Amino acid sequence: MSLWPGANIPTLTGKTVIVTGANSGIGYYTALELAKAGAEVILACRNAGKGEAAAAKVNAEAPGRARFMALDLADLASVQSFATAFKEGHGTLDILINNAGVMALPRRQLTAQGFEMQFGVNFLGHFLLTALLLASLMKAPAPRVIQISSIAHRSGKLNFADLQFATNYKSWPVYGQSKLAMLVFAKELQRRADAGGWGILSLAAHPGVAATELIPNGPGNDSLMAKMMNIFKGLVMQPGDAGAWPTILAATDPAASPGAYYGPQGFMELRGKPGRAKAMPQALDAQTGARLWDEAEKLTGVPLKPGP
Numbered sequence: 001m002s003l004w005p006g007a008n009i010p011t012l013t014g015k016t017v018i019v020t021g022a023n024s025g026i027g028y029y030t031a032l033e034l035a036k037a038g039a040e041v042i043l044a045c046r047n048a049g050k051g052e053a054a055a056a057k058v059n060a061e062a063p064g065r066a067r068f069m070a071l072d073l074a075d076l077a078s079v080q081s082f083a084t085a086f087k088e089g090h091g092t093l094d095i096l097i098n099n100a101g102v103m104a105l106p107r108r109q110l111t112a113q114g115f116e117m118q119f120g121v122n123f124l125g126h127f128l129l130t131a132l133l134l135a136s137l138m139k140a141p142a143p144r145v146i147q148i149s150s151i152a153h154r155s156g157k158l159n160f161a162d163l164q165f166a167t168n169y170k171s172w173p174v175y176g177q178s179k180l181a182m183l184v185f186a187k188e189l190q191r192r193a194d195a196g197g198w199g200i201l202s203l204a205a206h207p208g209v210a211a212t213e214l215i216p217n218g219p220g221n222d223s224l225m226a227k228m229m230n231i232f233k234g235l236v237m238q239p240g241d242a243g244a245w246p247t248i249l250a251a252t253d254p255a256a257s258p259g260a261y262y263g264p265q266g267f268m269e270l271r272g273k274p275g276r277a278k279a280m281p282q283a284l285d286a287q288t289g290a291r292l293w294d295e296a297e298k299l300t301g302v303p304l305k306p307g308p
């Protein structure tokens with residue numbers, strides 16, 4: 001793994017980080033680099049075999065820094081169990097990286113609670129995780145929460161009339177909705193943190209286009225998307241480790257400003273050195289942020305606010 005030219009990651013010794021979906025792709029490289037910088041990194045993964053193997057690989061380069069914990073974002077009961085287990089072992093959480101995701105599933109699938117899978121895993125599971133870990137974050141001296149969005153948010157729309165796409169399911173608009181939701185969430189979390197004095201930096205990042213397991217696990221290797229990527233790979237796609245750079249910068253940038261969004265700085269933010277990314281207007285609207293937040297609280301049944 002390499003970092004970008006001029007990268008200067010501060011020491012993270014004494015900090016606790018959770019990275020969801022850290023057994024693969026961007027999450028793995030993020031966990032590895034933050035562990036090498038000295039953080040205690042929890043790899044929150046749904047598959048124990050893959051999670052343990054990834055933690056062992058990280059520990060081979062950063063001894064004793066990584067640990068697997070079970071988290072299936074497609075089941076809110078698993079999110080609850082993960083949060084309870086984390087809080088039993090830790091007083092504070094410094095950095096929460098909501099990275100795990102599924103993309104453009106060809107057929108509509110459902111989570112354990114009956115939510116559409118992309119909206120449920122990419123957004124709702126992470127919303128609940130953030131709600132349950134808010135108190136641990138607020139005990140840290142300078143906590144950060146990072147949502148992973150995508151250039152797919154640019155064409156995304158929040159289908160408030162049918163957030164679960166019970167009718168008219170289309171794989172890419174549904175993915176775009178989930179990634180727009182992540183960016184809307186990041187911005188709204190910053191608004192509420194500022195208004196309530198929660199002391200949290202709420203950030204977002206996107207990887208551009210990076211070679212990971214996202215296409216094989218989503219549209220599949222026989223899909224049009226996979227075929228196009230094979231043709232244009234050299235032009236648009238960067239390696240998985242470079243896809244992690246914007247997340248790593250968001251997690252560590254000493255100059256991060258509230259609500260900042262990070263992404264690659266090359267052509268159309270597809271690849272390259274990390275820096276500030278452009279969020280589309282639909283991600284910035286405060287009324288939309290409040291509406292999505294209300295929906296997420298209703299659907300998860302848990303308010304995202306500091307406890308009594």
Ligand SMILES: NC(=O)c1ccc[n+]([C@@H]2O[C@H](COP(=O)([O-])OP(=O)(O)OC[C@H]3O[C@@H](n4cnc5c(N)ncnc54)[C@H](OP(=O)(O)O)[C@@H]3O)[C@@H](O)[C@H]2O)c1
Pocket residue numbers: 020021022023024025026027044045046047050071072073074075099100101102103121122148149150151206207208209210211212213214215217243
């Ligand atoms: N790669 C890109 O070009 C690109 C572009 C834009 C945005 N992104 C975003 O980047 C993030 C990471 O994706 P990636 O590219 O690194 O893909 P990846 O290699 O497929 O990694 C996705 C991770 O999410 C995990 N995951 C999926 N469903 C889960 C669930 N129900 N509970 C817990 N974990 C779950 C996967 O676990 P398993 O291994 O068990 O499946 C895997 O660890 C995603 O949010 C994606 O939307 C990626």
